[in-house]
Amino acid sequence: MTSIKQELRHASKATREDVFGKVITYCCVAVIAVLVISILYFIASRGIATFTVNHVSLWSFISQTSWNPGLLDAHGQPQIGALAMMVTSFTVTILAAIIATPFALAVALYMTEIAPNRGARILQPVIELLVGIPSVVYGFIGLTVVVPYIRHLFGGTGMGILAGTLVLFVMILPTVTTLSVDALNALPGYLRDASLALGATRWQTIHKVLLRAATPRLLTAVIFGMARAFGEALAVQMVIGNAVLMPHGLVTPTATLTSQLTTQIGNTVMGTLPNNALWSLALVLLVMSLIFNLLIRFIGKRGQLS
Amino acid sequence: MTPTRLDKVATKVIEVFVACVVLILLFLLSTILIQGVPHLSWHFLTSPSQSFAAGGGIVDQLFNSLYLLVLTLLISLPLAIGSAVYLNEYASDNWLTGLLRTAIEVLSSLPSVVVGLFGYLLFVIHFHFGFSILSGAIALTFFNLPLLTRSIEGALAAISDTQREAGLALGLSAWRTIRGVILPAALPGIVTGVILSAGRVFGEAAALIYTAGQSAPVVNYTNWNPLSSDSFLNPMRPAETLAVHIWKVNTEGVTPDAVSISAGASAVLIIVILLFNFLARLIGRHLYRKMTGNSNK
Amino acid sequence: MATYDLTAHHIIEPGGPIALSTEKLQVFYGRQQAIFDATLNFPANQITALIGASGSGKSTYLRSLNRMNDKVARVTGKIMYQETNINDRTINVYAVRRHLGMVFQRPNPFAKSIYDNLTFALKATGIKSRTILDDRVEQSLKEAALWEEVKEDLHKSALALSGGQQQRLCIARALATQPEILLLDEPASALDPISTAKIEVTLKRLVERYTIIIVTHNMQQAARLSSYTAFLHLGHLIEFDKTPTIFQNPEMTATQDYITGNFG
Missing domain, CATH: 1.10.3720.10 (MetI-like)
Structure with a gap:
């Protein structure tokens, strides 16, 4: 009889299994979340360099049609x-x-x-x-x-x-x-x-x-x-x-x-x-x-x- | 026009559109196979490719595609199963779960070229992996993860909650119930999902151009040491796949028989993918029958 | 349906040893309260039936006893088993559920062989010996009166059995972990009359060794099977007494009306 009482009061293998399962699967989704965040971060940080580092104007980026990043136009601006x-x-x-x-x-x-x-x-x-x-x-x-x-x-x-x-x-x-x-x-x-x-x-x-x-x-x-x-x-x-x-x-x-x-x-x-x-x-x-x-x-x- | 007559006309119109779609598919399949199958030969399948001369084969590309597929599945399958189990079994309905689901949705809607470029940035350049099978497999994993996760989650969700209750009521941990009861019961659905995703991975090129690279160096198929630089198993070597090869010979236009090579390679791609689809159905059905006991003598 | 004074109740103290009891048990689904202050002692080695109209909370009450409602509802109050309050965060729920076996409304065998259905939980607790496993399989199948029908096909898929056989397999599965108490949630409602009769005979035999608590919407079944009956109405425990008393001479009007078919 005391053994049942003890069983009820103490963590068992099953308790540990559930902690283990939660941790493992949580890590898997966490990997996906980290992945998505890093994709957004890396692409964004590279993508805005044109405007922040090279000082191309965002407006000319979306309104101009000439694409020639290697060359400068008459005003000395990259196209x-x-x-x-x-x-x-x-x-x-x-x-x-x-x-x-x-x-x-x-x-x-x-x-x-x-x-x-x-x-x-x-x-x-x-x-x-x-x-x-x-x-x-x-x-x-x-x-x-x-x-x-x-x-x-x-x-x-x-x-x-x-x-x-x-x-x-x-x-x-x-x-x-x-x-x-x-x-x-x-x-x-x-x-x-x-x-x-x-x-x-x-x-x-x-x-x-x-x-x-x-x-x-x-x-x-x-x-x-x-x-x-x-x-x-x-x-x-x-x-x-x-x-x-x-x-x-x-x-x-x-x-x-x-x-x-x-x-x-x-x-x-x-x-x-x-x-x-x-x-x-x-x-x-x-x-x-x-x-x-x-x-x-x-x-x-x-x-x-x- | 009377409603009845309009109804007849509308039905006819719909039928014509449907017929068009079926014809488009038949046209595509027959074009690929008719153009491609005559180029298929033992020689084509077993010789290395040629950059500037006619008569090249696709043996390295074919092997690379399969090797990348295996590596990709090795990485993405455990992650996808873990994520799907978390989302379907453990996750409670709160903002964090919502956020994770959104992340997966965003990942699945990203263009594969963007995923490939990210792989290029992070693994090829940042981590100095170079153009390599490993970089390619990781990029393909990113591309494959959201869809695989979703299809496995679907397979898990299709298992009745009464099974979970049964496990819990026996004093089993949720984890033991998932591993021993839910996952095995969902196996037919999972296997089907995995094979279908394998088809997509096999045909994917955009994510690979700048990760696994566009060259197929000569490898030694008898060298089984993955650490040796000329071994076919070396994961750090560049590896052009079949799909990338089709793209490259058509874009660069320096291979004289580009059209016949791509036709042959396309046919191989399609045949392999058809095979995958067929297998997915067959195995899925077989497993389902085996589990429900219908095929037992 | 008439309105009754839900706070009035008539609950007797059963004679003999008590296997399980609840003290002021309350269950909430979100803000909605499903069970109000249920205080009851379940007699050991007896069949107790829980009856009441749909929505009375009888299933909710039953499922709270082995903590199956942990994830879906909030349960307050005490559930006393082995002089221990098992409705407590520090309690090992897995052990609780092993000692309070449960059988559900719809048969839910695993998609495994009959043998694996019975041994899966045992193997999880670390029992590896083939002889012990075989013994338990035979013993629990015999207790559930299924042994004669399946002893030749122990490795056949459990899903190939008939509905009634599946439900008896589920009873056997619950017995295999050697519980003290068996909770049954309308176990025969999805079955035909012949299968139902077999289940009832099985339960009558099991009560010698187990304490049985059964939810049923079938009053004849409650009357045939149980020695004690509890009547629930709108989440309140209205009456608990010996079964003949409940069915022939109930104390409360609500019970009387339900028994005579005025509602439910």
């Missing part, structure tokens, strides 16, 4: 204007999202509303395969199939925003689709039943009830896709033309933030202005990724409230 790259990055991102959205919605509606069983069985692997194709392979197809075709149609090199958009559209399609499917599946069944019971056709139900109710989550799906498109590097770099010029049309060579980064960072020396300028581009990418993240949270919260 560090990232506007052209930002415009191209945003253009390909937005265009890709505009094209991808109807396709993604159609697939999602087909999988959830029109043919939930058969559709999902066929389309789920299709989506998974699209996710599985690596970005360099998308770039390679873009380079060997899309670019020559555009060249054939419009002349020129075939590289540019159009080629970049087409490649990105397919790349973000699975992301947007999967999240749209989740959005539609999350709708309560009674919405559907009530609308149909009132005599609405399937399309009226989809159009007037389901899409409307799912709007916030569908919006976050598209933003997720845009975030992916904005940050995609290699596939775009392979088809965009890599000339830091303001785009004058959809088929002239230009450059995105990511393409400039991937092609140039190896050609500059750490700590020099041309190198710092590239880190500033990376910082823009980082900030944009945070903004996309915030937008998704914001819309997600609004969606929950309504």
